Amino acid sequence: MGILSGSRKLEELFTNTDALPTESSKAQTDTEVSVYELFKDARDKNLINTIKLNRGSHIKYVKDGLKGLPTYLVALDASKPWLCFWMLYSLDILGDELSQDLVKKGISTITKLQNPTGGFGGGPGQISHAAATYAAINALATIGTKEAYDLIDRETLYNWFLKLKREDGSFVMHEGGEVDVRGAYCVLSAATLTNLVTPELTAGTAEWIKRCQNYDGGIGGEPGIEGHGGYTFCGLAAMEIMGKTDLLDIPLLLRWATSLQMQLEGGFQGRPNKLVDGCYSFWVGGLFPLLEAIMTRNLPEKDVEQSNSEVSKYIAQSLFDREALQEYILIACQSPKGGLIDKPKRGADHYHTCYCLSGLSTAQHHVIYDFERAKGKDLDSGARSLLWKDDVTNRIVLGDPNNLINSTHPIHNVALPNVRKMIEHFYGERNF
Numbered sequence: 001m002g003i004l005s006g007s008r009k010l011e012e013l014f015t016n017t018d019a020l021p022t023e024s025s026k027a028q029t030d031t032e033v034s035v036y037e038l039f040k041d042a043r044d045k046n047l048i049n050t051i052k053l054n055r056g057s058h059i060k061y062v063k064d065g066l067k068g069l070p071t072y073l074v075a076l077d078a079s080k081p082w083l084c085f086w087m088l089y090s091l092d093i094l095g096d097e098l099s100q101d102l103v104k105k106g107i108s109t110i111t112k113l114q115n116p117t118g119g120f121g122g123g124p125g126q127i128s129h130a131a132a133t134y135a136a137i138n139a140l141a142t143i144g145t146k147e148a149y150d151l152i153d154r155e156t157l158y159n160w161f162l163k164l165k166r167e168d169g170s171f172v173m174h175e176g177g178e179v180d181v182r183g184a185y186c187v188l189s190a191a192t193l194t195n196l197v198t199p200e201l202t203a204g205t206a207e208w209i210k211r212c213q214n215y216d217g218g219i220g221g222e223p224g225i226e227g228h229g230g231y232t233f234c235g236l237a238a239m240e241i242m243g244k245t246d247l248l249d250i251p252l253l254l255r256w257a258t259s260l261q262m263q264l265e266g267g268f269q270g271r272p273n274k275l276v277d278g279c280y281s282f283w284v285g286g287l288f289p290l291l292e293a294i295m296t297r298n299l300p301e302k303d304v305e306q307s308n309s310e311v312s313k314y315i316a317q318s319l320f321d322r323e324a325l326q327e328y329i330l331i332a333c334q335s336p337k338g339g340l341i342d343k344p345k346r347g348a349d350h351y352h353t354c355y356c357l358s359g360l361s362t363a364q365h366h367v368i369y370d371f372e373r374a375k376g377k378d379l380d381s382g383a384r385s386l387l388w389k390d391d392v393t394n395r396i397v398l399g400d401p402n403n404l405i406n407s408t409h410p411i412h413n414v415a416l417p418n419v420r421k422m423i424e425h426f427y428g429e430r431n432f
């Protein structure tokens with residue numbers, strides 16, 4: 001179906017029959033057929049304004065998953081920290097307080113994954129991996145207790161980070177492993193939360209990520225590779241951590257990202273001409289708070305001060321269709337059995353549950369960078385991560401007002417207060 005180049009509400013699709021797919025243009029893929037039918041049904045029953053997030057059944061899905069964790073772990077043997085993160089984060093963002101028992105289990109699972117030579121593996125006895133380490137640190141941030149923070153051996157972690165670093169500034173995913181932009185993001189996100197970002201760690205990395213941006217604006221896994229939402233998020237967030245987004249072509253990236261929101265579904269593709277998938281609600285949807293902050297920061301002073309200026313108003317109104325994304329997630333991505341999904345007719349899994357919820361949170365909240373507080377100060381990456389705040393005056397909650405979930409941090413994808421708590425723990429009192 002046609003690519004949505006501007007913001008177009010699905011509501012418009014429902015009231016304007018010209019905008020609906022015609023016999024000749026509709027039903028090009030199974031996803032489009034299912035989504036079309038689901039949306040038509042929702043329109044016929046006038047459900048859009050009362051549509052509900054099935055919070056209770058998603059919480060139950062995650063909790064049942066936690067009970068069955070030993071079974072999952074056979075199939076997903078190398079993904080233990082990811083499962084911990086996806087599940088604990090999903091509960092947290094849905095507003096379900098983590099029980100003492102869960103906190104204890106989370107800490108004991110992650111303790112067993114830490115290697116004496118630094119970093120965390122995907123399972124006990126497995127070599128350390130950048131993605132597993134990122135997930136372990138995010139899970140510990142979500143648990144949010146002193147015991148969770150203090151299990152991290154920062155000295156060996158830092159030395160291991162340096163072992164992943166290559167001369168050209170890129171990072172491998174594990175010793176002897178493949179290079180890609182996920183490595184830079186995973187290392188720098190984890191290093192920011194644990195106060196380990198140094199000039200030695202970041203030397204050359206921004207220049208290497210710049211080489212991963214393509215002619216169309218998207219960022220690929222490594223230089224010369226097609227851009228993809230997952231890698232683009234990693235590249236942009238890593239650049240933001242280093243304060244080096246000026247090296248990227250931001251207008252081109254913005255154009256690429258906006259073109260991935262589909263008119264029919266309201267959800268995002270991960271790259272042009274591919275299918276919409278619920279997880280890109282975060283990997284692509286999550287680019288917009290970062291892009292908004294970067295563009296606002298780059299505005300000439302007069303546009304910022306003049307709050308009614310066209311350009312700052314345009315940026316503040318959001319760069320993507322926040323309602324259409326919520327429609328896709330709420331109508332097409334909720335499994336009737338609990339948990340969230342890639343697209344209709346697929347089964348739920350914990351990865352899609354986590355990233356559909358992160359995307360929902362990003363669409364509901366307007367999380368902004370407090371650049372006024374940053375002005376004129378030379379802040380480290382931890383201090384900059386603390387400057388993100390939830391602009392409560394600009395929330396959009398589609399359907400039932402109880403659909404509102406907690407806000408997530410645009411760089412780390414951990415609930416905002418948990419990022420604050422962990423940074424305050426590792427950096428001490430921040431004076432700015």
Ligand SMILES: CC(C)=CCC/C(C)=C/CC/C(C)=C/COP(=O)(O)OP(=O)(O)O
Nearest residue numbers: 131182228230231234270271274275277283
């Ligand atoms: C922090 C971290 C580890 C981030 C991971 C980011 C992420 C989701 C990367 C995706 C990589 C990729 C090329 C998927 C394409 O799969 P596909 O061809 O099956 O999917 P597509 O058709 O939707 O492109």
Ligand SMILES: [Zn+2]
Nearest residue numbers: 277278279342
């Ligand atoms: Zn997916």
